[in-house]
Amino acid sequence: MNMDLEAREKKEIEREDMEQETIETEESTGRIEPWTEQLTVRGVIASIVIGMVYSVIAMKLNLTTGIVPNLNVSAALLAFVFIRTWTNLLSKAGYVSRPFTRQENTMIQTCAVACYSIAVSGGFASYLLGLNKKTYELSGVHTEGNSASAVKEPGLGWMTGFLFLVCFVGLFVLIPLRKVMIVDLKLTYPSGLATAVLINGFHTQGDKMAKKQVRGFMKYFSVSFLWGFFKWFYSATEDCGFSQFPTFGLQAWKNTFYFDFSTTFVGAGMICSHLVNLSLLLGAVLSFGVMWPLIGQLKGDWFPESLEEYDMKSIYGYKVFLSVALILGDGLYTFIKILLSTIVNIHDRLKNKNLPATDGKVKPIEEKQNEIFLRENIPLWVGVAGYAVFSIVSIIAIPMMFPELKWYFVVVAYMLAPSLAFCNAYGAGLTDINMAYNYGKVALFVLAALTGKQHGVVAGLAGCGLIKSVVSVACNLMQDLKTAHLTFTSPRAMFVSQAIGTAIGCVTAPLSFFLFYKAFDVGNPHGEFKAPYALIYRNMAILGVEGFSALPQHCLQLCYGFFAFAVMVNLVRDFSPPRIGKWMPLPMVMGVPFLVGAYFAIDMFTGTVIVFVWHKLNSKKAVIMVPAVASGLICGEGLWTLPASVLALAKVKPPICMKFLGS
Template identity: 25%
Template sequence: MVFLRWLKALAPPTSHGHLSAAQPEFTLTAVLIGLAIGCLICFTNLSLGLQSGWISMMSIQSALIGFLISRMLPTPLSPQEIIIVQTTAVATGTMPLAAGFVGILPALGLLSEERDGTPPIHLGWWAALGWSCSIAFFGVFLSPPLRKHVIIEEQLPFPSGTATAQLISVLHKLPPPETGVRHRHGYREVSSEEPGDQRESVNAEVPREGQALVNDQDGREREIVQHDGWHDLIWSFGAAAGLTLFAYFFPTVFTIPIFGIYLAKEWLWYFTPSLSYVGQGIIMGFPTTVSMNLGMLVGWAVLSPLSKLSGWAPGPVGDMSNGARGWILWISLGIMCADSLVSLIPVVLDSAKDYIVPLRRHYSEIGNEAPKRENHETETEDRLVPRSWVLIGLLASIVIGTWLVWLVFGHEGIKPWATVLGFMLGGLLSVIGVRALGETDLNPVSGLGKISQLLFAWIQPGNIVANIIAGGVAEAGAQQAGDLMQDLKTGHLVHASPRAQFYGQLIGSSVSIVVTTTAFTLYKRAYQIPGPSFPAPTAYVWLGLARLLRDGQLPANSAKFMIAFSAIFGALSGLKSYASRRQLRYSKWIPSGVAFAIGFLNTPSFSIARLIGGVIEYVYRTRYAKKDGGDIRLVVIASGFVLGEGVISIVSLVLKILGVGVASCWGCGHGLCGGCPAP
């Protein structure tokens, strides 16, 4: 009851022009549903992130599931309540990446006292909780001032946020939201035309998480979700959950040798028929999964055998220190850096232009009466986040965050002044990340994190721990601010209160601190991280770059390939950016450098299953979606696949902790099955 009264006290007024007292926004029901969905997404993202380095905001999925749940309530949720559900769920579900549980913390556990001068750092529950608290709120307080600039003034499209707003409008029989934006770089309004195919594509009319959701068959779209949505979600959820649980007791199901036992055992060529991976491929889209599988073929069918047979990587193929997998990691790192940095150049130039041009205009108008600036804000002050809250929150998050980082890692880990610089850098990088997300539907946090590592290699040279931690602090702010800005764009189009969304973000982030920390601690207790079940590939990227910046040593002959591939994908990234901004049709088929590099990081089993999902998405979209009234049904099914395996990952974790092992290791002659001893 106390919590309910507190929520009612926080709830913003609903008498604003777009709303009425009959349209509630910030309610206990909406928050609780959002937290429940967010906690499920959090476990799913933590599991998937530790397996493959990939997570999803699941914004459209959160809105869909929230809507389906609300149909079972005596009083269905209003569109604005669904916005709170989605906002709270996203803030809760993305903490595994924002707080570095899928990359930074595993990287610290890989430190070697002999090589790095410091022993491995394994944080206990309290220490991990303190680390999460130190970086959980900085990005939240960055969101309100950035909203004013990029959503209200510049009116950037934020394709995923726009698609989510369109979906909510369709489901609630509302008029399509006003999506008119400045025609920046040839951007076209969201329409019923065939959309782009991947989140990486610039100015894609609708993101991969939701294709053309608003068209001439809105009634059919609504009917699919209302009448068939639960059926599709339940059977897809059950299928993924059942297969995953069966694979826990019979691990060979998820390690099928596709080219024989020898290639599976010695070269890691096996197949994992995970429906969750298939669902991810559906969400990612066909061009992205093709890029990922091209990288997989080049990395694991060409470069891995080449490095092994040439003696450059003499260890076992899967060894990340002296094996082929560790050798191709460096080529992957070069591709990711080149692609991310080149794709950032247009965004940085645009940002500079947007700030410099008004500044020149201001000075040219000195002595003359300056024209009055038009205020595009559509909300009243009582529905906005006060500036005083933002200033106090930013200052408090920096001060308390710096103190907590020092408390967790000590003065030798990273000096407080360096942590403060990390927060300041995170604020600057957030502007770049948010603008990139707003225009391209891609938040390039991997590239921004590497920029921070480069700077901190100069600020605190030789200190690998400081390099990783400070880079994580900067990346966290950029990633969280970008993800939350998508939600604010959705709320802006559906006329939800920014203050109510701000509350949802704070509550979601606060709850996720405990949920993510507890989940990660349980995973560490039950599994080796990084290890066979959860390789945490991005941890090696963080640590590898930190080591490279410190001593400049690379494995034998990897530098040549690293430079060559970096140059190729730097050029491809520039070409892709150029073609996409001019709406050239071939732009979506130019390989994505980040997706190509992820194909290097993960074993072939991860990429093959995602390609199956990408093919399903392509065939359905081109042959059946228009007849069936859109592709919402496919989004629902993909969501069920991903969430089903996410739930069973919790069950598997509990079984592992309780000592319940596999039922049979039959067929696991290659020794790659999780839970089965090597032969």
């Protein structure tokens, strides 16, 4: 689950005050290159390399825990590192290269993010993987509504085609409204703003600061990569090696409480907010520390002793459905809150549109930004024609891929998509929360219920992917257009860059997925690549088909409690004084360890402790170096996954099994 969560909202919005200070150092009266020159061959090559690396990293995070931190800032940093290294090498070889501008930096970042975003939100660890046979079996072959015919094994061809259709529809849907949302309404888009602040900072703060960040990134990238290589030697089987180190004793290890020495998750913890990491730890303690041991003692009373551990009528059913209850409670509350906020905000703007502005003056820097943003306009016909063409092709092709999803459902989905995409993009502009997953879940339940028992699961999961992809891509484009607006980058160049990145992502994301799918046991609850959201999404579809009869004994009452808990926590956060509200955990995040285990929460908590201590010791240095160090830790071990996968495909096993046994 992409980490555009509430925890980032306050942190990102606080950067707004930095915006003018950073941007106004720009010599904005200087010549801005035309959009055709902002797109460069070296930039596209850099984008492909960065996008592919981040696709593999994001896929690994998705298939292990389902949590992927926002890597946009990291991608901008890596783009800067890549081109600076490129130009330095050419300079030493005696070649003169063109200057590296903030516009080119923005292009590379946009293209790379568009590429890896497909790996994050393409459904490879959720609604698409939820269609395979293994997830069907884990959901219970005798479960009502879990039809044996509701199975579609992953395939490179149909997955790539599906992504091209649904993602490119989202690329065109909001083009006509870009001026309204960026220039007229002046929506903040905190993530896009934060990326612009970072890129502008790279190109104004001087080489000294940039060199520190580059050195920090390369140092921790090397350490992380070599550590991943070293760990591999001791992991002959899945229960061996440093990733199964009983840090707190064997009994705690059996309940998944241990530090698994993953630099990827430590780096992710450094990027995510303290609230996200503390919520993960709280969820881990509540589930594997309290609830699962207690429910396990009720075996023979609440559920038969003869059932296997991973039967949905056994303890595994409680793990899945209580996690679903938290996710739905949090998602429904946030969905209603953002929708109401959007409606109220639009109403206020319409009501006050004829009133004189309190500050009639427009700053010169803003005039320059608006001039560049509007001068190289994306023609209206491009958006309309693109949306129409890809919608028509989708209406024909998607029912051929998924016969259970009738063509008229696809027609209705694309009729509603523009309004849904606008609501989501508007809400994200105000709060930085991308609600695409929640729109997808609504579509999942509606289509599963309407289609019926035989085909409801497939129709629900496919329809979820259709709506979520369109809405998510449209929102990402608006975030990137905000970055373009603040970095004096042409919207045309931005759109072309986004299209290139999306096309590359539609190819590299399925390839990244099959790298893991063929090399490792994806979906195994005992293994490293548990893919928890595949099981969660399939069981949400079963709930849509069957209702509450799919739940194990006493699970419904517990689900009511956890759903209410999620709503109450959000209410307390929003309506209590800040000194109380800021300590409220994030229910959706708490639900992730319910299935995955506590080990990765401990890793990410370690990352948050490092950041906390670093800020206490030297806050200024921490602000500059934390993104670089975290990116290095994530990329190093993440990149080691490539040779590890190749070795696994070649049937080359690690030579040593390091394992701990009780005396």
